[in-house]
Amino acid sequence: MDQLSRKEAYKLLSGSIVPRPIAFITSLSKEHVVNAAPFSFFNVISGHPPLIAVSIGRREGQMKDTAQHIIDRKEFVVHVSDEGMIEDINQTAATLPQEESELDRTGLHQVKSHVVSVPGIKEARIRFECQLEKHLTFQNDEGEITVDHIIGRVVCAHLDESVYDAEKGYVFTNELKPVARLAGNDYAHLGTPFVLKRPE
Template sequence: MPSIDSDSQSAQDNYKLLIGSILPRPIAFVTTLSEDGVLNAAPFSFFNIVSADPPMVSISVQRKNGEQKDTARHAGKRREFVVHIADETYIEAINETAVPVPSHVSEVELAGLTPVPSDKIAVPGVAEARIRLECVLEQSIPLGGREGAPSCDLLLGRVVRFHVDDTLYENGRIDPDALRPISRLAGDDYAKLGERFTLVRPV
């Protein structure tokens, strides 16, 4: 079994090992609002739950050449964003929003998605998502890289409103088979929910 020292190889090589090992990864499709009122959107697979009390999620937004991406910059200034859960019904549109475009271009409009007002924050969501989470920014933490030049921004968001489609929701629970979530693998590969099994936790 190879034993690889992370300090002995490039960040790109470490990235390949991480995304090839830690999978499947859930995808957060995040909308933010620029200072000029442009609705930006992008998918992120460095995403997970942080806490249930209060409900909090984390999204790691990688920087490009040391510069913050629109999502981290807008979330940091407005302190609000919306997380949508990626599913089979609109994954092609989500993929279209990953195209690099100038900040004044709305990826939501570019992908033909439908903005929908949020209830408790100013940032709109998209109607195509069957689960969306209105979030306020708890913290934005620059991490990694080297001193004075972080490689990512860790966004910690507190969920202030859940929106769940009626077809997914029953007795306080979400039906994963009805949701048909999409997860990220490595390269250009994605995965569907696949076969499920049950293990009872020991007591």
Template sequence: MKSLDAAHLNERDGYKLLIGSILPRPIALVTTLTADGTVNAAPFSYFNIVTANPPLISISVQRKQCEMKDTARNAVASGEFVVHISDETYVDQMNITAASLEPEESEVELAGLTTVASSKVAVPGIAEARIRMECVLEQVIPLGEKDGAPACDLLIGRVVYFHVADELYDNGRIKVQELKPVSRLAGSDYAKLGETFSLERPN
């Protein structure tokens, strides 16, 4: 077994070990709104559930050259964002939203996606996504350190409204096989749901 002291690894090597080990990772496609009304969108695989009561989710937005990315900056400024679950039906368009654009340019328009009004927040959602969650910013936590500044901004969002396509909703549950979620691996690789199995939790 190869044993490595994290203190002796450079940032790139640590990154490769993390993304190559912690997988598959669900992908949140996040929309935010700029002050001038531009809808920004970006995918994030550092994404998970925090707690169910209240419904809190987390998104870690890595900084670029010590500066907040558009998603974090917009979410902090407005206190709102919308999270969409990425699936096979629009994965190519989701990938396009990862392009590096200026804040006043919309990744939603670049990807040819369609905006839809939200119910409780001002930030629009994306119609192509079959699950979306309207969120208010519960907390933002700057974490890590790089060149004297935080390395990332951890956004904790409280879900205030769920939207689930009819074909996926089954009496309060999600039909996972119908959802066909996609997940992030390492490099340019992604994964589909694939084979599933069940294990009974011990008493």
């Protein structure tokens, strides 16, 4: 890996570790501008306590708006990206001035959160209100910070009844229709699930 450039290493890893779920994150600036952006270096890391994590790469050494807002406000909202929202979500990946909200480029609507001050997205069928649990940074061999790793504690979950059986605690992934990130501009649908029983 030491022989690869930064771009080559990224392409190798992001093209190999697939599919990846996409966290669509809303955060709130100090000026109360809602920031929205998708991130695919994302996953759940614990059920108890309920923790999810997202890694946000820096751009030329500068922290991205999402990471900065989360660190400043210590809260954010994560939405599960699905087929119904993915076109709008993709529009929020554009680089805009801090005073502009990416949501203005979409047909998505804000909804008030129950616990945190950051609004969520009304159209999302699953969203998690999160408080910042831990912020970690990672450096390259030259000592430059290249990644902000955000661990969030889920303090409130919203699941639409069309994708969740509250009595049994089941999420209907076929109804959710999540979208996954591959490499480059490539994405993937869920595909056909299959069952494997775990050995005793």
